[in-house]
Amino acid sequence: MGATIKDIAKMVGVSASTVSRVINGNAAISEETRTRIQEAMKELNYHPNSRARNFANGITNTIALVIDAEDENTFANTFFNRSVYAIERAAQKNGYNLLITNDMDEKGSSITSLVYEKKVDGLILPSSSIRKKLTDLLEKEQFPFVVLGEPEVFSEKLDWVDINNYEGGKKAVCHLLEQGYKRVAFVSEEDRTVFAKRRIAGFLDGFREKNIDLDSVEVLICGQDYRGLINNVKRGVEEKRIDAVLCSNNILSYHILKGMREAKIPVPGKLGMVTFDNYPLAEYMEPPLTAVDVDTYRLGEIAADGLIRKINNREVERRNVLIDTELIKRASSERREEQSG
């Protein structure tokens, strides 16, 4: 169907290698033959066959983004959208295609087949799919990859990019303390993932920075028991053990907000609030929530750029990047009359 390099060669009366040379644009070619070849390519509507080039070159010009299927919600919302968008742009800018695949885990799975069958030139992996077997394989094959999110294990020997959750937790609590709140509690569904740990560490260090005693600081872990959590917070407010909360995500904030409304506890009147993850709810809550905004676009961009650099330069030094968060101040953390009274 489509014209090949040979057709061009024949038409112009040169050899295929000469045509190949002008396609690749590095070798020395006389100005005349170059233009004649280029004209022929136009005339025959020639486009290099990428399958053949990939085969000949031993490359694919494609990177893969692995997503964590288990984690449909977390990933789909916060990360996925903007990170994927950023990764695609970075890839395209550098002449790479982006392939996306679910990590089906277990048996050989999608990732290992990408590697063994040489379907892509590099990988962006979610921290959740980091396991010894996989990193061993990648190392053995010298396969370039970067991790999206600080991994649970091997974090000292892998390249990864993450949001600076530590700094986010610290910023949030400092803001609340500066507003005049004194008894801030941290609220989260869990405290075992790396990002929860980092946020809690930052939260605690915020108090230290403000020279506030940690004895009475509360960290509430609730699992899926929102009802129980709400009761805890309510009691905390009534007993004056809590005057503000830092929530680990939007959904949690929503539940607390709703619980406080039912209990007639005004926010920010009697309870100040800051939440992690600006998007998508914080702005639209009642009251609008002060939020620790995480720049997932940048996250993806840095991961993709880093990977491509590794592919091209075979960079050796390991790099970890933490992306700063931004505190977006809204009504929920303001200081109101009722509070001081």
Place this chain on the structure above:
Amino acid sequence: MGATIKDIAKMVGVSASTVSRVINGNAAISEETRTRIQEAMKELNYHPNSRARNFANGITNTIALVIDAEDENTFANTFFNRSVYAIERAAQKNGYNLLITNDMDEKGSSITSLVYEKKVDGLILPSSSIRKKLTDLLEKEQFPFVVLGEPEVFSEKLDWVDINNYEGGKKAVCHLLEQGYKRVAFVSEEDRTVFAKRRIAGFLDGFREKNIDLDSVEVLICGQDYRGLINNVKRGVEEKRIDAVLCSNNILSYHILKGMREAKIPVPGKLGMVTFDNYPLAEYMEPPLTAVDVDTYRLGEIAADGLIRKINNREVERRNVLIDTELIKRASSERREEQSG
């Protein structure tokens, strides 16, 4: 590095073609050589090189999903998440990889290079990137593709999948009318896109179905002028021209809700509400909003399955699929005391 088909052949003492035959599993092979070859493949940790296979076969085992970069918000939220997830699963299930690319439009662009350079076996295109030049090219090259969303043009000659917006509009208005609301207005930022037109058509037909005169039915188009819209609705309620609204999306609902709260117009007390697009806000509004839920997972799944069928069977008959919506009833469309009084 990796073992090739020849290494296996040598090790077992057969020809490369025989090895190839067991890899592909269709040809007739004696049980004995098959097992010996398989053992050798295991021993040498052999994995077929997909670049070479792609090249030899003239296929890529990859489909591309094109996304509309212009439309970051619309696409990123509603569609993207769940559709992409569905498309990836469908692709993987059928042995395809999924490549994602932005439509950079203009000059040659990413789409045409995918086609000309034979980087993928088929395309899923957003309706926004449908233009004559592109469809001509695809037709000329006999390149399989399906469209995500009913296209503005050529809708009669292309394969596409969309949400049944018409039916969604109808369902919503019928629900409100059945609840006892009488003067429902449709609210949208615009009325020119295909999906807005379809929704409006369904909205109007809902009245017809309930034998309600259309003379006093209002369709409010607001652009980005939310303030003006709110005033319109407020006046409509005060003058008893409007007792319910059907909103085209979540953000619009949010603004109206906020406006009504400021104006002390209770929802659903004095104004009933239904919104399109359940996700992500509707559930978390005050009050929770009755929503026309669109199944974008199914949308993606059907698009991908359809494309793969086209690639494999070269199906000829054109198919358009409309995916039914589901009305999720929540507080905002209930009938309350204040209303009947």
Place this chain on the structure above:
DNA sequence: TTGTAAGCGTTATCAA
């Protein structure tokens, strides 16, 4: 500056 020829790893055709 250009041509010749080998090679990338697999599949397909033809013969045996």
Place this chain on the structure above:
DNA sequence: TTGATAACGCTTACAA
């Protein structure tokens, strides 16, 4: 049931 051999379209020594 198996083996030789050509072919897929391009790149790249090496030679001229």
